[in-house]
Amino acid sequence: MNSNLPPVWAFPPKVLRFLVIVLLVLGVFFRFVNIERKVYWFDETLTSLRISGYTMSETVGQVCTGQEIGVKDLQKYQRLTPEKTLTDTINSFVVENAQHPPLYYVLSRFWAQLFGSSVAVIRSLSAIISLLVFPCIYWLCLELFESSFVGWVAVALIAVSPFHVLYAQEAREYSLWTVTILLSSATLLRAMRVETKFSWLMYAISVALGLYTFLFSVLVTIAHGVYVFVIERFRFTQRVIAYLLASLLGFLAFTPWLVIVITNLGKVNETTDWTSNKIPNLSLIKSWIVNLSYFFIDFNYDLRSVYNDSVLKLIVKFLIPVILILVGYSIYFLCRNTQQRIWLFILILIGVTALPLAMPDLILGGVRSQASRYLIPTYLGIQLAVAYLLATQIISTVNNQRQKLWQLVTVTLISAGVMSCAISSQAETWWLKALNIYTPQMVRIINQTANPLLIVSCEGSSSIGHGMFLSHVLAPKVRLRLVNESNVAQISDNFSNSFSDVFLYNPDYNTISQVFLDKLENQHKYKIEKNIYPENFALWKLSK
Template structure:
């Protein structure tokens, strides 16, 4: 399913920017060359959608740093090399995330095994991940989100193992797993924070060896991420400008309808607006999610259900609360909720195999 009709969907705004970054040109250079009031032929336009021989991955990094510092560079550098090797057609650019998304299947199984030691739950979670519209959609989009899903699952599996086994080397592996996650998406900070809440709660807020292991691993990961934090700070004007849309206020009823659309995407492939009556399809899915979470909390150890709740809750609250307290529409962006989607997927998989 992930490789079906890769070139049939319109190559939209964000994907065009992926190709622009892979080309090594900046948006400013493209605008200066293309916006001159005259007719532009296709080949000239595609110059800024293909890797330029005179540009390198360093130019990709420079373009991101100066124009889009809210996007860490890992995926875009990968896309640069991918386009050099396999071409920059729509099919080629979308094949990279589609291939990466396949890694999410064993990663999901691994996380479920660490949580439940049950192949049945892992297989069901893999099946849901394989057919869920939200995961398929972003597996076919030339952006970093399929890579982010894989890294969330891997870092989470390593964390659960580290908490259970209490072996120091596992915390080193967790620090290593955290670094690419941070360099893939800034919201990985919320995932790491959720992991921290989980570890503290499991240890009942005592400064145990497990908590110290998490703190040291997190510190190492964050230190490795500091160079990009510094770049974002230096280019904070661009950071503010490119994320200004998040602060546009929306009425609470509109936000709630957006949340309904987002929740429905876990199982419903139809594309509909937030003002459509189809938004009420979210109600049975919400009921299923609540029933599954309640069942999970009643039938699994505290170390299991608490991990799922923190994986879902910390990211969701980190996006929803700012919109409620200070206005904005951060929480209307469906792809920011992948940690929460993954937690819900696991909870529903457990419910479906044990109810």
């Protein structure tokens, strides 16, 4: 343990203790405030679709008929109904989404049965689960650094981390995954310390929970294994054997779902083929840098429209390089000032969970590592290193000027997080809702018309999700026709006389076929006015 740190259970000074409590309260507040405000986007509507017990293919067959329907007709597939049971929920993942283990979604179904299926209710489960991050990261810091003070600092940082707050309000499994990562790491370190059968059993349970939450938990377990082997100098000691047995027990508990994944591997590859999209390596590295900054500061960096405020733009441009330097120095400081068992754990957690995603992207092409949610274990390791650096420096008595400098750095970092969360809490959408960043502007255009009809393309295997999310934001007066190439001919030739405005929503330019457009223009004599609205809106207007 670093000599600059207080004793294990020592409380921080009163001022710092008050600051951490305030930040903790703010963190809880930001996780629940305006939880229903941001658009319920594509991925989240698939969550509601699954927990309601419907499959995509079943829903497409029932709604993509070319017949006119209302917004409420689509809500049927976003709500729990008596004819669909928990078995249907699990089966929807088995046949179409096996890469998403069922734990979070089963919990969500029970949650919806208790409190309803509204956007606020479904998201609130993730927010409540995210509160478990605070005791878990505190416990991990106790086990790793033997310092409650580092734990307090880590809690303060993660409480107002923009990334963690965003995913706490997301109806997906990533807040639960964050909890299982921290929990399994803490239980591993405790099992290595006390070396009892019960402690290793707790680790085995945490491994199983992680795997049933997200498949990439296997990387976390492998990282733990590498750590144990290195600490034990690659000898088959009692600790190594205990780890192997515990992790094997966890994997055996996961075997039923693993068999499902392997059996449906073709479907899994089909639904995850977007990860093989190739982008320039320079763009990929830039995305890594931006994603890292999101854990400390986030003014919606990827949205150019947010930069109408030049002050925010300057703050972001200045702080991102500072954050990179801070992270690099934190890891260097950690390695120089802690025991091997401490810095090795963090470095292995960062490396083993990042390299299997980053290296294939760099060598073969792909965007696996561009998805920041896939690298949550890596970023948690980085946040632990930063927490240790700040904790040791803000109470350092060696150099008063240096202490004040690091206190300023800490205040700046925390202030940036608080400001980011405050801005995000008022927004209608954000960078993580990538497919629906411009949905609010598009929906306002449609809702402002007197009697609109919206034609939604059902081309593409996952296109039904676009119709689902629209059901949460369109006004009840809007009528819809979900059509594909085979039933576009069913569109009435005189529907333009029945509606004030006719729109075509084309969310995926790659899957909508030219045949589909030709039928609209040649058979039905509609002019597709593609240049009225910005291309990012994916909204076209039809006129005779």
